[in-house]
Amino acid sequence: MNDTNTTAAGKPVIVRTYSAGVHFGYLLERDGKEVRLASSRRLWRWYGAWTLSEIATSGLDTSKSKVAAPVEITLTEAIEIIDCTPEAVQSIEAAQWAA
8 A cells, every 4th residue: 555645644533434434543554445544443333523523623422432442454445534633532542442
């Protein structure tokens, strides 16, 4: 994969995919629809925001939302990539997952 389609590898993003759900993570590489994320956390269910754009700017309600444990992942059908604010990053990273 080439990082030619991104501006800064390692930036925090939310990625919506065609069939693998929604993921928060740090962009390592992007090549067309294929995206590789570090410390990726799948957002299973979220509260405190209506849209992914709102999550990317304001974060989510961590007491009700379901966010998976972090992993490195390659997503093959990315259809939306949204840059995250520091506030959103702090919120999502604070979310607990079941061990």
